[in-house]
Amino acid sequence: MSQLHRLCLLFICCFCGGLAFSQGVTLPDVHHVELENGVVFILHEKRDVPLIGIEAIIRGGAVTDPAGKAGLSSLLASLLEKGAGDRDAATFAEAVDAVGGSLSASADLEAITISGEFLSRDAELMIELLTDMLQRPALNAAEMKKLRDRRINLIRAAKDSDPRPLVPVYGSAFLFGEHPYGTAVDGNEESLAKITHRDLSGYYSDFVGADRLIIALAGDFDAAAMADSLTVAFGDWRPAEQPLPEVEAPATQEARRVLLVDKPGATQSYFWIGNVGVSINFPQRAELDIANTLFGGRFTSLLVDELRTKAGLTYSARSILLRPARAGSVAIVSYTKTDTTVVAIDLALSLLAKIREEGFSDDMILSGKNYILGQYPPQLETAAQLAGQFAELEALGLDASFIDDYGAAVAGASGEDVRSVITDVYPPVDNLVFVILGDAELIREDVAKFGPITEIAITEPRFRP
């Protein structure tokens, strides 16, 4: 810094009467184009490395799966890669891999997402493949059957593996029940087996179309030229035939109930304890993020500190917020060796009661704010991350202020608001849904104290009774 600059800074400080560092992240300007048929493009030039990140979102997702056919949108997403345009499944995969690109489709609760990254020299190919996937997928019946059967067996394989990723799936299924948010996104063994090729092609015309497509690109390209070629590619595409269903806000659960998932021979019990939480539009997002960071969102959070660092009961404990368009879930997840199952769950419950009663000190709140702000910039560092963020905001009907104003909201959150958000969002200990996955024979009697038990074997072909 030059002497002059420093001197100027000195006197600027003088008139501001103090030091305020701007710590937020601001989204860069973008080209935002909306075609007549409803397709939205968001384009951002970022030329530091010769890569282009792409994210295309079709709004809808698992909440549009028909009753009893959970996993249909997810299966369709994967099938989009299994041949499109003039390419069969093998040639399509070859075309992506040959240039070192990536392009893969998956579903979540409220969208089908196609994410990819290509070297900038392959931009034309990337647009061609994306266009084919969306507008001219082969939806080949033999590929569909193969994929469906493999999916069923991969769920069985997952049940033989690390239980940790499965527990939240049981959690959502048991908490939300028949509500669309209870849908297992990738389906279950039973629902997948019922899906026919006719279901799949029907779903494609009903729920995939221009009126719900968002394409975001960030990286090394010319935005004007890219907008032109995307307009040529997508300008004439048809809309989807069915409207997106309205999802009702799920009701908060009263009282307690327990799902015991029996995995004979398990050495630990894996638990998920939660209730209905909030939506992405929850107005006090910053306060809630601070609260969750301090409760179970970082290494020195209360849950990790008490369950792991002090008691040695577990390797990991977290509190997790899922915030879709309507109220999602708020849950504690952890695990412990079989004979400390009750001790660990009791401790987790006492911590939940504690934060509802006492909240967090102002010192801790400041620490939480610094942590959130300090860890934020790397989340929007690459072209692919930016493309993902642009597309998600658009899909949720949010604008750049969702990101741009976040830093200031975190920095400015008051201790009182953080404390009041805790009692609003985290459930009282009497109203909780429990999932406990472990060796049922060894824990069945002991965990009965947490509430009325429903038991299923892990090998049962679904995630709820």
Add this chain to the structure above:
Amino acid sequence: MAIFAELRRRNVLKVALLYAVASWLIDWFVGAIQSEVTVPVWTETFVYFVLAVGFPVALLFAWTYEITPAGLKKAADVDQTQSIVFKTGQKLNAAVAVLLVLGVLAVFGQRLLPTFEFLVPGVPEGDAPMSSRVPADIRSLTLDNGLRIIVWPDHDIPNVAMYNFVRAGGRNEYPGITGLSHFFEHMMFLGTENLAPGEFDSTMEAAGGANNAYTSADVTVYMDWFPRSALETIFEIEADRFQNLVTVTDSFQSEREVVYSERRSRIDDNNFWKLAEQVQATAFVAHPYQFTVIGWPSDIEAWTEEDLARYYQTYYAPNNRTIVITGDVTTGEIFALAEKHFAPIPAQDPPPAIRTVEPEQLGERRIVVEASAQTPLLHMAFHAGSASSAETLPMRLLLNILAGGESARLHRSLVEDEDLVLSVDTYQDEGFDPGLVFFFLTLPPGGDPDVVEARMLEELRRVAEDGVSEAELAKARNIILADFWRGLSTINGKAAAIGQYEVFHGNYESLFNLPDALAAVTADDLRNAAAEVFRRKNMTVGVLQEPGAEEVE
């Protein structure tokens, strides 16, 4: 106008001028000091703050008080006829003039005057890269105690990634202390002579930083990700735990339980690792790569505090470590911080070399793991090279062609066309000593491991005899090259990649040779690597299935 005249009369304007000139001089002085000696990063901000707060205070003081022969009095109380404000004004003028002259002399005559360099050694500049392929702003430095530091500035985001590589891992263990390297990774968070257990993390997180660590068979790596503003704090607490760790602690027993819990979830309740651990232990008969990195249960229960103390002194010495820092930093400030915080840590005797060389395998090895399983597993492992072996890069390309994605050979044949397996994945050890190449296959319920193994051997024989096509090679090159660029698009990826090459290839600059090295590999190199490695005599096969599944056949 009356107020302005009164401001002049009470010398408020002159005080303001004097304050400005003095501030300029103080600011210059702070700047000069900073470039010579290490002061905390917040010094400059702090000085600005004090000066800024002081400015209105000084003006108010000048307005309110007046210097009289009898001392300081409230201006309002001074008899105007007795006032000496004019004299005070002259003194202020003189002071401004003197400071200005001093300032001009100092700033413009800086080179003529003695500097601090006589008292304090300058900050080392570090070594620039030798190769023109390497980004020119990278600098490396080896401190006198042997600690090596590499810095790659990148000002895209206001954050920093710091990777601390310790050359200690599973290969430095022996029966009785298996898993100790990994357990030590946990101990590094449990308190020092200056910080209570947990305080390392709470200090880091309160400053906006986050961290993690991992242990492999070769190294233990500590990673910090933090905003630039936390730089000094991170250096302080990192230097502290590498120098003053407490290895006798109340947390010892409970942390043992934490690691045991980690083992149960990763391995004991997870069929994949249950099998992989056994295959690893079977493939090696002599070399310590046979030990599971997390440790055998009986050793987890039995490590002693003495084991830890010895381990710390030997392996955590500066001469056994390498630090990589990327992000919003300058090389100068990092080397200054390193000199201040890391240079005082004494070097130690180098750790004992690993003498054992795994003898040539004399015939194929097979194991069966019985476990409750809906889906049987088949793992195949072959002895291959180390990170620095010439055949390692050809093997990386070859594995990519065989199982690197949707269009890879084994995926197309075994998964898509023949429906024999649900998935096929590969992994290649790239460590200090020769390691293994693995194939991991998940079978559908009722799948026959013998059939799958036979097909695998057929495919491996085919590639060893016929090699690969130029198109396949070009594709694999592109995939690896794209991964390379993707890795370098974040400060975290940069730090990881630089460290990996510095530690395992002995020179971070070789990272940037990768594009050329990939281009130089030929299809013949791949066929030769396949023929050398994919031999039955060199193979260990592991199957995981339900108890009794074999008898049913």
